[in-house]
Amino acid sequence: MKNKASVVVIGGGVVGCSIAYNLAKKGITDVVLIEKSFLSSGATGRCGAGVRQQWGTKQNCLLARESIRIFENFKDILEINRDIELKQKGYLLLAYSENELKQFKKNIEIQHSLSIPSRLVTPQEAKEIVPGLNIDKLVGGAFCSTDGHANPFQVNIGYAEAAERLGVEINKFTEVKGIRVKNNSIIGVETNKGFIETSKVVDAAGGWSQQIAKWVGVELPIYSERHEILVTEPVKPMLDPMLMSFSFNIYCQQTPEGSFIMGYGPENEPPSYNMNSSWRFLETMAQKATFLLPSLKDIRIIRQWAGLYNMSPDKQPIVSKLNEVEGFYVACGFSGHGFMLAPAIGILMADIITESQLTYDVVLDIERFKRGEVIAEPSVV
Amino acid sequence: MSEEKIIICRCEDITLEEVREAIKNGFTTIEEIKRILRTGMGPCQGKSCGLLIAREISQITGTPIEEIELQNIRPPYGGILFKEILNNVGDKIEK
Ligand SMILES: Cc1cc2nc3c(=O)[nH]c(=O)nc-3n(C[C@H](O)[C@H](O)[C@H](O)COP(=O)(O)OP(=O)(O)OC[C@H]3O[C@@H](n4cnc5c(N)ncnc54)[C@H](O)[C@@H]3O)c2cc1C
Numbered sequence: 165m166k167n168k169a170s171v172v173v174i175g176g177g178v179v180g181c182s183i184a185y186n187l188a189k190k191g192i193t194d195v196v197l198i199e200k201s202f203l204s205s206g207a208t209g210r211c212g213a214g215v216r217q218q219w220g221t222k223q224n225c226l227l228a229r230e231s232i233r234i235f236e237n238f239k240d241i242l243e244i245n246r247d248i249e250l251k252q253k254g255y256l257l258l259a260y261s262e263n264e265l266k267q268f269k270k271n272i273e274i275q276h277s278l279s280i281p282s283r284l285v286t287p288q289e290a291k292e293i294v295p296g297l298n299i300d301k302l303v304g305g306a307f308c309s310t311d312g313h314a315n316p317f318q319v320n321i322g323y324a325e326a327a328e329r330l331g332v333e334i335n336k337f338t339e340v341k342g343i344r345v346k347n348n349s350i351i352g353v354e355t356n357k358g359f360i361e362t363s364k365v366v367d368a369a370g371g372w373s374q375q376i377a378k379w380v381g382v383e384l385p386i387y388s389e390r391h392e393i394l395v396t397e398p399v400k401p402m403l404d405p406m407l408m409s410f411s412f413n414i415y416c417q418q419t420p421e422g423s424f425i426m427g428y429g430p431e432n433e434p435p436s437y438n439m440n441s442s443w444r445f446l447e448t449m450a451q452k453a454t455f456l457l458p459s460l461k462d463i464r465i466i467r468q469w470a471g472l473y474n475m476s477p478d479k480q481p482i483v484s485k486l487n488e489v490e491g492f493y494v495a496c497g498f499s500g501h502g503f504m505l506a507p508a509i510g511i512l513m514a515d516i517i518t519e520s521q522l523t524y525d526v527v528l529d530i531e532r533f534k535r536g537e538v539i540a541e542p543s544v545v
Numbered sequence: 546m547s548e549e550k551i552i553i554c555r556c557e558d559i560t561l562e563e564v565r566e567a568i569k570n571g572f573t574t575i576e577e578i579k580r581i582l583r584t585g586m587g588p589c590q591g592k593s594c595g596l597l598i599a600r601e602i603s604q605i606t607g608t609p610i611e612e613i614e615l616q617n618i619r620p621p622y623g624g625i626l627f628k629e630i631l632n633n634v635g636d637k638i639e640k
Contacts, residue, residue, distance in 0.1 A: 202577045209580055317580040397588050397624060421583070441620050450630040451638045461631065464624035466588050
């Protein structure tokens, strides 16, 4: 392991790897990335794998749209030979009240201002898109055909491979244990395999980001929360788009290899680092999912697991330098949608670190909470 | 039989050649190989391929087989139909 670097990135999830790659691409190749376990062992490898542009704030829409453009051309842009299994069969969002539908209309206006090809659909049209859908009580929906799915492991590893090719050193099974600061400036990173001298650290530790920031004396306004998820045996293709309902708080999709993946946002889940599975999740999930798609009843669940959402106050990521400590940067608070934004976030963080003009017109710095410039994202599960 | 014809993971049709290739590319734990190749993600949950892959890792990397961690066993233990769960709790939903 190197003992000196221009930048040390903490976290080998999709966000850390995208940042490392984009730094190298911008010419900062002397980067060391540290991952305490294997790449994708955190939220990235546990996520629902959905990529959608149908958001309710302009910045989320923009970052998601730009990221999908990168997913579409992943091999060419990264110059790697890795199939990320991108499937663009859309996201179908379901509305069960007039209010929900009104919110969809508002969101679609924002999306159209960015040329995202979303549209409102009637319950009958929803049924045409997903013939197995139970449209009982359904008021309407929204659909965007270019949303979909990509394989998070392949994307994560793809970024890592491309970063390594450009000179980044990736250390798996290595844990950051502390950060050394002198006169409010970063001077290095302590790991269980030795000290690395550096003046810049990127905290991309996902659900553990707030713990790392504490080492430099900063309380980030984020917390982690368990989200559970399950997968079924593979069956013949029967669901093209990702299905999502905010009132049921659920998402469900069929992956290209045939398994269904589904999860829901837990109620009254306390902040924690708990990643255990619960029986209660299976029960509630089974009720919700079979209501929407009755034919699931005869399909077998084969595995359930859990991961951490890292929640921010406005459900939008924090991608920022920290004024308190010179050389400390954070990319955290992804609130359950960091996989689909990771390509754009890597570019943004590389801009911030190199003090370049931001590629995207977004406000994700941490000072926004103090300034009170917050528009919360309304459409999350 | 040649490596590309020997199936290591019967649920996902993964061959010995693919497994060896992954190990040589630096994916030297069962959890990593699972994520990159899907070994052990199918209905049997790695009960048949897990040990075979551990042996390959051991042979290629020289790590003693006792030191190779087997994959996490995740619930439910043995597949379960959605309707079997509903039989217990009913199909009424809260929202
Ligand atoms: C159940 C579930 C479903 C989801 N569904 C979706 C979805 O459909 N679409 C979507 O876009 N997003 C989804 N998400 C969110 C998405 O997974 C995350 O936002 C994203 O993966 C965050 O990536 P990351 O790299 O920031 O974090 P992570 O992938 O968690 O990576 C952080 C890494 O930091 C490492 N680390 C922590 N501490 C240290 C240390 N001290 N030293 C070294 N390494 C350390 C960890 O081991 C970890 O690998 C979902 C999340 C969950 C849990």
